Amino acid sequence: MSTTRGARARAREEVTAAIKDEARRQLAAEGAAKLSLRAVARELGMVSSALYRYFPSRDDLLTALIIDAYDSIGEAAERADAALLKKGDGVAPVRRWVAVGEAVRAWALAHPHEYALIYGSPVPGYTAPMTTVPAASRVGLLFIGIVRDAHQGRGVAEPPLSVELRPEAERLAAELAPDLPPAVVAALVAAWAQLFGLIGFELFGQFNRVVEDRAAFFSHAATQLAHGVGLVLPRA
Amino acid sequence: MSTTRGARARAREEVTAAIKDEARRQLAAEGAAKLSLRAVARELGMVSSALYRYFPSRDDLLTALIIDAYDSIGEAAERADAALLKKGDGVAPVRRWVAVGEAVRAWALAHPHEYALIYGSPVPGYTAPMTTVPAASRVGLLFIGIVRDAHQGRGVAEPPLSVELRPEAERLAAELAPDLPPAVVAALVAAWAQLFGLIGFELFGQFNRVVEDRAAFFSHAATQLAHGVGLVLPRA
DNA sequence: TCTCAAGCGAGAGCACTGCTCTCGAAAACG
DNA sequence: CGTTTTCGAGAGCAGTGCTCTCGCTTGAGA
Numbered sequence A, B: 001m002s003t004t005r006g007a008r009a010r011a012r013e014e015v016t017a018a019i020k021d022e023a024r025r026q027l028a029a030e031g032a033a034k035l036s037l038r039a040v041a042r043e044l045g046m047v048s049s050a051l052y053r054y055f056p057s058r059d060d061l062l063t064a065l066i067i068d069a070y071d072s073i074g075e076a077a078e079r080a081d082a083a084l085l086k087k088g089d090g091v092a093p094v095r096r097w098v099a100v101g102e103a104v105r106a107w108a109l110a111h112p113h114e115y116a117l118i119y120g121s122p123v124p125g126y127t128a129p130m131t132t133v134p135a136a137s138r139v140g141l142l143f144i145g146i147v148r149d150a151h152q153g154r155g156v157a158e159p160p161l162s163v164e165l166r167p168e169a170e171r172l173a174a175e176l177a178p179d180l181p182p183a184v185v186a187a188l189v190a191a192w193a194q195l196f197g198l199i200g201f202e203l204f205g206q207f208n209r210v211v212e213d214r215a216a217f218f219s220h221a222a223t224q225l226a227h228g229v230g231l232v233l234p235r236a
Numbered sequence C: 001t002c003t004c005a006a007g008c009g010a011g012a013g014c015a016c017t018g019c020t021c022t023c024g025a026a027a028a029c030g
Numbered sequence D: 001c002g003t004t005t006t007c008g009a010g011a012g013c014a015g016t017g018c019t020c021t022c023g024c025t026t027g028a029g030a
Helices: A007-030 A037-043 A058-087 A093-110 A112-119 A128-150 A163-176 A182-203 A213-228 B009-030 B037-043 B056-086 B093-111 B113-120 B129-154 B163-176 B182-203 B213-229
Strands: none
Touching: A007 A037, A007 A058, A007 A112, A007 B213, A058 A112, A058 A128, A058 A163, A058 B009, A093 A112, A093 A128, A093 A163, A093 A182, A093 A213, A128 A182, A128 B056, A163 A182, A163 B213, A182 A213, A182 B182, A182 B213, A213 B093, A213 B163, A213 B182, A213 B213, B009 B037, B009 B056, B009 B113, B037 B056, B056 B129, B093 B113, B093 B129, B093 B182, B093 B213, B113 B182, B129 B182, B163 B182
16 A cells, blocks of 8 residues: 555655654754754755745644644653553542643653643744644543543542533533533643643743742642542542 | 933933834734844834844843733732722632732733743743843732731631642742741642643633633632632632 | 043844745656 | 656745944033
C-alpha cells in the first residue's frame, strides 16, 4: 500500500518529519517566537522556499507542532494512568487523578515551550483550527474516564451545585458525560481548568519567590481538586 | 518641582506616554507578536531610530506595557472590592472574593492581549525583571487581605492540610501572611492560581465548544474556590 | 549672557524575517 | 517514450529590530 505508493510519497513524509523535528528543536531551545522557517531550512541544508512545499506558512508549521504537542502530553497522561492501573486493580480514583495531574505537570516542566504553545496564549492572529480538537481533548477525556470509573464504583460524592449553574451543568453533562450527575461534570470541568492553572502559574513564573516546594504543592492542590470533584479518599 | 525641572523632561514624559499609548493600541488590536516598533514610530510621525531614545529595545517597551497592565488589572480588582465595601459594612468575605474574581475576569475579557502578556506565556527571551514584581502582586495581595479580614471576623474554616505540605505551608504563611494559619495560606495560594486557570482557559479558547454560560460557570467556580480557602457562606 | 555639552530626530544601513515567483531538473504516470 | 506533476534553487519584495553617524536644538554652567 503505502510502500508501493511510491518513493515520492515516502520521501515527502520523511522530509516533513525532519522539518517538524528541527522545528521542535528550535521551539524547545528558543520558544515559539524565535522559530524561524529560514533557520529550519538552513539547518536542514535546503533553501527556505523549498520548505513551503511542505508547509504553506509558518502558522501551519506551528499548527502541526501544536497537534503533536497535544498528542504528546495526552499520551504521557494516558501512560501514567495505565501504569498505575497495571500495578493493582483496586486503585483509588483519587490516586489516578493525582497521578495523571502529576504526569501532565512533569510533561509541562520537560517541554515548557511546547506547553506554552498549547496552553499559553495563542500566538499571532491565529485561531486553532478544528483539526487540533481531537488531540487537545485527550487529557480532558482521561479525567472524565477516571471520574466515570469512580462513579460506577460508587466512589463519588456529589459536589454542591448552585441553582444558577444548574442549566449549564446539565448541558455540560449531556454533552460530555451523560452518565454522570451534572454537579459532578461541572465540578470536573472547573477542576480541569484549575489544574492547568496551577501548572501555568508554576511554569510561567508566577510562583517565583512564592512557592518553593512546587511538587508537594501541586500534589496537594491536585488532591484537593479531586476531592472537589467528589472523588473520595480510600478508606484507610 | 517637576514643572521647574524643565520643558525637556516634560516633553520626554509626554513622548514616552504617547509611545506607550500607541503601543498599547497596537497590542490590543493585533497582539504582542505583531507589535512593531517601526509601526509605532510611523504612527507617531517619527522615525524608528528616534524611538530608541525612549526605549532601549522592543522588550523594554513590552516590559513597560506589562507593568502598566499589572497595575491596570490590580486597580480594577481593588476598585471592585472597594465598591462592594462601600455599599454596606457587613459584606461577607465570600462575596468580596467572588466580586474581585469577576472583576479580574472582566478585565481579562476586555483586554485579552494585555492579559495574555502578563498571565500567558512569557514572550521572547523573557525573564520578567524585578521591577514588575510590585505591580504583579496587587491582585494576590488583595485576595490575602480579604481572607485576613475574614479571619479576623472569625469567618474562616481551616482547610485540610497534608503532612507533606505542612513545611511549605508554614513557609508560605511566614512569608505572605504570618497572621493566618498555614493551611489557609496554602489553600489561598492554590485558589489564586486556580482562579487564573479558569480565566486563562476561557480566554485562550480551551472552553470553546465546552462551556457556554461562562459567566455563571466562573462565578460558581470562584465561589467554590472561596469555600476551599475556608471562607464560609453568610448565615442565611 | 554666552558657550558648550547633552539630548534628540533623521537617515542610511545591516542582518534577519515570512513569503512569492520563476525556472530547470527529476521523477511518476499514461 | 513523452507528458505532466513535483520539487529544490535562486532572486526578489516588503517588512522587522537595531546601530551608527550626522546635524539641529536646547538647557545648564561659566
